[in-house]
Amino acid sequence: MKNFKSLEEVNLDGEKFYKDNIQCDNWKLNYHFEPPFGLINDPNGLSYFNGEYYLFFQWNPYTCEHKYKHWGLVKTKNFIDYTMPKVVIAPTDWYDKDGCYSGSALSHNGKLELIYTGNVKDAKGNRESYQVRAICDDNGSITKVGPVVSDIPKGYTAHFRDPKIFKYKGIYYFIIGAQTEDLKGRVLLYSSEDFNTWTLKGEIETAYKDFGFMWECPGLINMDNKDLFIFSPQGLKGEEFKNQNIYQSGYLIGNLDYDTLMFNHNEFKELDMGFDFYAPQSFRDDKGRDIMIGWMGLPEEDEQHPTSKYNRIHCLTMARELSIKDDVLYQRPLEEYNNLRKELLVDIEGVDINKWVSNNIEENSYEFLLEVNEKNASQVELRFAIGNNEDVTLKYDFEKSIVILDRTNMKLGGKGIRKLKLHKEETFKIQMFMDKSSFEIYLNDGREVMSSRIYPQDGSIGIELLSKGGDIRIDKMKIWNLIGVRYNE
Incomplete structure (x- = not known):
């Protein structure tokens, strides 16, 4: 050395x-x-x-x-x-x-x-x-x-x-x-x-x-x-x-x-x-x-x-x-991370949709919170890091309670899919933290977590929410852009 x-x-x-x-x-x-x-x-x-x-x-x-x-x-x-x-x-x-x-x-x-x-x-x-x-x-x-x-x-x-x-x-x-x-x-x-x-x-x-x-x-x-x-x-x-x-x-x-x-x-x-x-x-x-x-x-x-x-x-x-x-470990981000929230960009409650597209996400540094009821839909899909013909998707099948995370469509970095069977709840909940080249997804109050690195190209920043087989009811959806942490003496 x-x-x-x-x-x-x-x-x-x-x-x-x-x-x-x-x-x-x-x-x-x-x-x-x-x-x-x-x-x-x-x-x-x-x-x-x-x-x-x-x-x-x-x-x-x-x-x-x-x-x-x-x-x-x-x-x-x-x-x-x-x-x-x-x-x-x-x-x-x-x-x-x-x-x-x-x-x-x-x-x-x-x-x-x-x-x-x-x-x-x-x-x-x-x-x-x-x-x-x-x-x-x-x-x-x-x-x-x-x-x-x-x-x-x-x-x-x-x-x-x-x-x-x-x-x-x-x-x-x-x-x-x-x-x-x-x-x-x-x-x-x-x-x-x-x-x-x-x-x-x-x-x-x-x-x-x-x-x-x-x-x-x-x-x-x-x-x-x-x-x-x-x-x-x-x-x-x-x-x-x-x-x-x-x-x-x-x-x-x-x-x-x-x-x-x-x-x-x-x-x-x-x-x-x-x-x-x-x-x-x-x-x-x-x-x-x-x-x-x-x-x-x-x-x-x-x-x-x-x-x-x-x-x-x-x-x-x-x-x-x-x-x-109930003999299951739950993981939740520390409450201190709420202090990263800079501005509430999206605030939706009690709306039925089959498609929603963000129009004010300017960078991949945000917290996404969603509580959704299946209503008459068979599946809900979240797409993010969208642009340059690439994206990441998170799909949830309401009937089978299966979650699929797919980053196959990303141009750089690792690819592939990950699957899990989720304990069925009346409401499907997502709390996601996106941070430039990483994300952490907490499902149903942290009963399941999915953490990954991705490497979006410049401009791949959008978010979309889609349903299949019918409408979903958005009980709550919020998006905050997040500040960065600070390093001092």
């Missing part, structure tokens, strides 16, 4: 990028976090500390490749105003020389405790994995302590990573993704009283014994007397209505016995049914909210993203508040 810029130069270049509001291209995001340059992937160390939200993230600040993984950091108090992104942990030691991989954070005794995976490879590509402790003080300075778990338990491969720290009934734990020697994904549990000495409790027993070859980025949250286990299994077989991406991220809801490590749970459910979502991490803030942020990207699919020619690739999702209802 001696030919690369120093970390001080990297951070100064990042400040210049945001201070000068450099417009690399029409795909530069307005309110989703993306790096000023280089590659971003997993969110790490998400936490609320000293009155601010700390958002660490995997960052290669040099190239758009999955190499040279550092930890970057931005902080915010309101998800509108952010500090300048800076590199805060670098792969400079023997135990992380080939990458500071994913990890987590937890406030403890006035400091923020961090544990991440240090990746080490020899000349032949053989991997070693170390779980590394670092400490962030109340001034934001981070000091590496070194490995606290150096040995991989017997029966598991060196694919042993992504520790997620949490506290339960006065004891500190971390859960970590693993792979057995017969190439099955698993998750292990460690405990500690001082963050420096960690004891292996064992493997958490689930009903899924043959469920992919690796479980990445695990997390465990106790919500409403339920245990929510979030993880990203790799190697699941794709089907028409599930596992449609190369890798998945999903959850189990149940109850974990910390003595036996038996986890009684329901079926695996994907967190996001769009094209681009992986490696989410969650944390609890001072208001008691459980908040989740994901990587809006997928491993091994970088070639689909044309921003790489501007030396910038990938982004994070918006922050989502989690809740459980």
Whole structure:
């Protein structure tokens, strides 16, 4: 790495990028976090500390490749105003020389405790994995302590990573993704009283014994007397209505016995049914909210993203508040994002239509809210990013309760369709956030979510709403244009 810029130069270049509001291209995001340059992937160390939200993230600040993984950091108090992104942990030691991989954070005794995976490879590509402790003080300075778990338990491969720290009934734990020697994904549990000495409790027993070859980025949250286990299994077989991406991220809801490590749970459910979502991490803030942020990207699919020619690739999702209802996880964008609303462009209620076309959408930075009743229609279709003979469509079949997201008609970037079966409700609801080259769609109050990157050509900005088989009743439709977030000293 001696030919690369120093970390001080990297951070100064990042400040210049945001201070000068450099417009690399029409795909530069307005309110989703993306790096000023280089590659971003997993969110790490998400936490609320000293009155601010700390958002660490995997960052290669040099190239758009999955190499040279550092930890970057931005902080915010309101998800509108952010500090300048800076590199805060670098792969400079023997135990992380080939990458500071994913990890987590937890406030403890006035400091923020961090544990991440240090990746080490020899000349032949053989991997070693170390779980590394670092400490962030109340001034934001981070000091590496070194490995606290150096040995991989017997029966598991060196694919042993992504520790997620949490506290339960006065004891500190971390859960970590693993792979057995017969190439099955698993998750292990460690405990500690001082963050420096960690004891292996064992493997958490689930009903899924043959469920992919690796479980990445695990997390465990106790919500409403339920245990929510979030993880990203790799190697699941794709089907028409599930596992449609190369890798998945999903959850189990149940109850974990910390003595036996038996986890009684329901079926695996994907967190996001769009094209681009992986490696989410969650944390609890001072208001008691459980908040989740994901990587809006997928491993091994970088070639689909044309921003790489501007030396910038990938982004994070918006922050989502989690809740459980009837053993189903709901995700809603944080209420703070309401402060992005600049002007109400469309406000319609109680109107029957079979076609509606926008006439005042000037850029792809808006929030679209729709509540629609089928009346006598068989299908409703939303088209957006329209122009230059391209568009994206979201279709909903009222009778079959099937949603189809189709970006096949886009000229640039990834293509294809994604399908899901939606739990039928009396009213079909859409809340969509469009942001230059990304969108997040929350269906039926966040029971299902679809997040994706798209790369519209200049002028592809329209919105249309169509029905088939008859009219639909628009109970409510609102569109706001949205301001961008701000980066300050």
